Amino acid sequence: MADQQKVTRNRENLWIRKVPAWLIALLLSAYLAMEYVWPWVVLEQRESDYLKAAMLCHEALSNLEEIQGAAGQFDPPTAQALLKSAMIGSLDCYERRSLRSYLLAQGVNPNHLDVIDTAAALSSQTALPSVVEGLIRK
Amino acid sequence: MKQVFAAAFLSLVAGQASAEPAEFYDQFLGHVIRAYDLKPLPTKPFEATAKYKLGQMLFFDPILSGNRDISCGTCHLLDRGTSDGLDFSIGTGGSGLGERRTLPDGRPQQPRNALDLSNRDNNWVKAMFWDGRVEALDPIKKTFRSPLGDELPSGLENTMAVQALFPLAQEDEMLGLPGDRSPSSLPGPHADQENEIARATAHLHGATKIQQALDLVMTRLLGDEDQSLQPWQRDYRKLFHDAYPHLSAQAYSIVEVANALAHFEEVAFATRATPWDRYLAGDPSAIAPTAKRGAFLFFGKGRCVVCHSGPLFSDFRYHSIGVKPHGPGYDGDGEDLGRYRVTGLDADKYRFRTPPLRNVTRTAPYFHNGSAKTLEEAIRQHLDPLYYADKYDETGGHAMTLAQIDSVSPILILKTTLHPEDVAAIIEFLSALEDAGPKNVREIVPTSVPSSLPVQGEIP
Numbered sequence: 389m390a391d392q393q394k395v396t397r398n399r400e401n402l403w404i405r406k407v408p409a410w411l412i413a414l415l416l417s418a419y420l421a422m423e424y425v426w427p428w429v430v431l432e433q434r435e436s437d438y439l440k441a442a443m444l445c446h447e448a449l450s451n452l453e454e455i456q457g458a459a460g461q462f463d464p465p466t467a468q469a470l471l472k473s474a475m476i477g478s479l480d481c482y483e484r485r486s487l488r489s490y491l492l493a494q495g496v497n498p499n500h501l502d503v504i505d506t507a508a509a510l511s512s513q514t515a516l517p518s519v520v521e522g523l524i525r526k
Numbered sequence: 527m528k529q530v531f532a533a534a535f536l537s538l539v540a541g542q543a544s545a546e547p548a549e550f551y552d553q554f555l556g557h558v559i560r561a562y563d564l565k566p567l568p569t570k571p572f573e574a575t576a577k578y579k580l581g582q583m584l585f586f587d588p589i590l591s592g593n594r595d596i597s598c599g600t601c602h603l604l605d606r607g608t609s610d611g612l613d614f615s616i617g618t619g620g621s622g623l624g625e626r627r628t629l630p631d632g633r634p635q636q637p638r639n640a641l642d643l644s645n646r647d648n649n650w651v652k653a654m655f656w657d658g659r660v661e662a663l664d665p666i667k668k669t670f671r672s673p674l675g676d677e678l679p680s681g682l683e684n685t686m687a688v689q690a691l692f693p694l695a696q697e698d699e700m701l702g703l704p705g706d707r708s709p710s711s712l713p714g715p716h717a718d719q720e721n722e723i724a725r726a727t728a729h730l731h732g733a734t735k736i737q738q739a740l741d742l743v744m745t746r747l748l749g750d751e752d753q754s755l756q757p758w759q760r761d762y763r764k765l766f767h768d769a770y771p772h773l774s775a776q777a778y779s780i781v782e783v784a785n786a787l788a789h790f791e792e793v794a795f796a797t798r799a800t801p802w803d804r805y806l807a808g809d810p811s812a813i814a815p816t817a818k819r820g821a822f823l824f825f826g827k828g829r830c831v832v833c834h835s836g837p838l839f840s841d842f843r844y845h846s847i848g849v850k851p852h853g854p855g856y857d858g859d860g861e862d863l864g865r866y867r868v869t870g871l872d873a874d875k876y877r878f879r880t881p882p883l884r885n886v887t888r889t890a891p892y893f894h895n896g897s898a899k900t901l902e903e904a905i906r907q908h909l910d911p912l913y914y915a916d917k918y919d920e921t922g923g924h925a926m927t928l929a930q931i932d933s934v935s936p937i938l939i940l941k942t943t944l945h946p947e948d949v950a951a952i953i954e955f956l957s958a959l960e961d962a963g964p965k966n967v968r969e970i971v972p973t974s975v976p977s978s979l980p981v982q983g984e985i986p
Contacts, residue, residue, distance in 0.1 A: 473825060474827075
């Protein structure tokens with residue numbers, strides 16, 4: 389009997405039993421918010437920025453690649469000037485990388501960002517020929 | 527309390543979301559500035575010396591023109607960025623200024639767009655005119671190539687001084703035609719006068735004609751000491767003496783006129799303290815974030831800097847960018863062969879000197895024939911230089927010949943991925959190259975000139 393009373397007392401003394409249920413619920417909610425809701429909110433807010441930055445980066449790298457391929461047909465100063473401008477242009481990728489780092493730090497799933505990267509690459513490939521045409525001809 | 531938490535949460539998210547990439551551009555431009563070694567443009571201090579005053583009077587005085595009806599200042603207007611706002615300049619015989627300037631029927635029209643005069647004294651300037659027919663061969667030894675060939679007088683100080691000679695002897699610019707008379711509305715001794723310079727040079731050609739015309743301009747300007755001098759001739763002799771005290775009156779020549787004009791132009795038309803120069807000097811707030819993005823595109827993905835390089839944003843080389851034919855054309859029938867007329871090389875057909883870009887936002891319309899009315903249109907032409915390759919002109923003919931298509935620079939044939947908002951950003955950057963404008967307009971545009979003719983040649 390005494391033993392049974394001791395066990396019951398011990399149970400009652402468990403620290404967890406002393407934590408109010410409302411606090412546990414709050415902490416659990418906070419965890420879920422940080423883990424799932426916050427990354428979702430951040431991605432919702434920045435997805436279009438990231439898509440744009442990824443597109444710009446893809447375009448810049450495509451430009452650099454094209455100029456590297458064509459450099460041979462220009463005189464050396466012109467080829468050098470073209471490459472220099474394309475390399476400056478590739479700084480656009482810094483923006484994407486910086487934004488990606490920020491989003492990952494906020495808990496965004498990298499797989500989601502990879503999907504956006506792919507969409508940006510496809511989008512810039514299909515959109516580019518119409519970019520120039522898209523400029524208003526008066 | 528709930529509302530407070532909700533507001534705090536939303537503002538946090540919004541704050542994160544609104545972190546613009548603008549802050550990157552200062553870092554990016556730091557790389558650009560180092561890569562291209564960019565520095566603020568050095569300019570001469572504004573100082574109204576005696577030489578400046580002589581150049582100022584010569585620049586605005588129509589007495590230098592055969593018909594006494596046009597001065598340099600007629601086609602190089604301060605409020606048009608020292609251009610004239612027209613597709614093609616209207617020379618002697620015209621009336622009005624800027625876009626209001628008109629030409630009577632039967633007068634020869636100039637076939638090219640007026641170039642601006644900003645910063646043309648800079649050593650970076652290696653060539654003048656759209657086709658570069660005046661070039662500095664050695665700026666240190668001051669040797670030049672020009673239509674005068676070996677007959678070019680010595681003592682000219684820079685390409686701007688050399689350039690200043692030629693409009694005076696050009697029939698459709700300032701010389702006029704044989705048989706012309708000055709407008710009857712001009713004051714006193716200038717009204718209804720025969721154009722003695724055009725008459726005396728009518729039978730001459732090439733360098734001889736230019737030399738003879740320039741000699742006669744000097745005679746009209748300073749008179750003959752053996753005969754009685756006109757009031758303006760006495761005034762100009764005084765101005766020459768003040769500007770060139772070491773020279774005797776007999777030694778004054780067209781060289782002193784050209785050097786004084788060039789000196790005035792280099793002091794009066796230097797672009798000073800543009801936002802871009804202030805940014806380069808270390809003031810990050812000097813230009814807007816969009817202009818920073820524009821600068822980044824200009825030097826980067828847009829590849830504008832490949833040709834628009836250096837402190838004046840021109841390589842002073844020659845390129846064809848597929849500009850559609852417009853107007854009479856330098857070579858007639860709407861055709862303008864550009865640099866080819868100077869070198870005779872087939873490879874130079876349809877090529878024109880890269881225009882410098884400081885103050886470009888104030889010098890519309892654009893290109894050698896003024897066919898682009900806006901900067902957006904001009905930039906678009908660079909992005910799509912073969913746009914007119916499959917188009918037709920007003921007469922039903924092809925807008926571009928095969929030779930024109932072949933001439934287009936391969937630099938522009940490479941794909942350039944600029945979006946409409948990128949073009950807008952580049953234009954914003956070009957606006958940052960704009961001089962705030964002379965604060966001392968009265969020190970540049972005089973209220974009167976020695977001849978008493980209308981300043982700038984605006985005929986009443």
